[in-house]
Amino acid sequence: MAFYHKLGKIPQKRHTQFRKPDGNLYSEELVSTEGFSAIYSLIYHAHPPTLVKEVGEPYSVEPKVAIEKNLKSLSLRTFDVKPEADYLKSRVTLMVNNDLHIGVAAPMGEKMDYFFKNADADEMLFVHEGEGTVHTIYGDLDFEYGDYIILPRGTIYQIEFKTEKNRLFVLESFSPIRFPKRYQNDQGQLMEHSPFCERDIRLPENLKTHDEHGDFKVMIKKQGMIFPYTYATHPFDAIGWDGYHYPYIFSIHNFEPITGRVHQPPPVHQTFSGAGFVVCSFCPRKYDYHPKAIPAPYNHSNIDSDEVLYYVDGDFMSRNNIEKGQITLHPGGIPHGPHPGAAERSIGVEDTEELAVMVDPYRPFQITEAALALQDPDYYLSWLNH
């Protein structure tokens, strides 16, 4: 995150004595990123965060790649993924490269009797359906439809769903997920031309200190494996913290679209960036208002980037037969464009209700077995007029 936040009690000066009412020291932990070169936070624990009781047998959750080299447009119906009671089991990875993995999850809201930590990747959980609270050591984040939940790697969390019907679009980034640099001034503040600002960011709140001893299971994901750890104290035992490194939420409904007289290019929709990819939000907006404008996009060749769209809601202007939760992949290397009739159909239309999340990876995606089970095998032929 690009700005400072703090919750709870912290000492006046870092790295100095900070004592509990009984006279014992709180345990200070520096959580830093990119070595010691990027943003960080300081957390004050009731107990050291190192009290490992047991490490269980690790197991693999490595995605099984079915297509290593792909040059075909694909369409997947992700709402065909069967709901799963357990949160971790519900996560299905669909496309992968060395920079990021994307997938979906349909957890049924079963209470998690464990905590989860992704030690490899920052996570973006886009909430398509469902609501609840993400509990972390930094505090709680209440979420609902349309929220991008950003969890920096290393953040131990537990999701409490209020709903049984939940659909998440999941992105794991092996580099930090950030706001685009061009939206920020040299102090990190979001500038006037940014489609959102700090007021739109929801921060952790209601810090509760769980000063508890027992057996606390933390499932740690690292290098495609889950390592079941058991700790002797509750992972959310902070009395306070401060810094720039913490989870937060941005709602897609707070993205203010940039419109123009003629079709605006995808970067105006950009919301996040990571090393090797961008995330864009396509939101309800006024269409282009040049008297001869064609609101549907032109055909385009992403020479050096695949393009993935996750369709959330509304009528998607450039595509026919699109359902909620559908994913299309248009690979770099071949052009794609509006479906037959879509360009003519868009002329004269004044606004759109479309809502979609786009992920453009700069390196080609490999396609998993789980993705192939969801695909429409004839999608790549869908631009033919017949």
Ligand SMILES: [Fe+2]
């Ligand atoms: Fe496109």
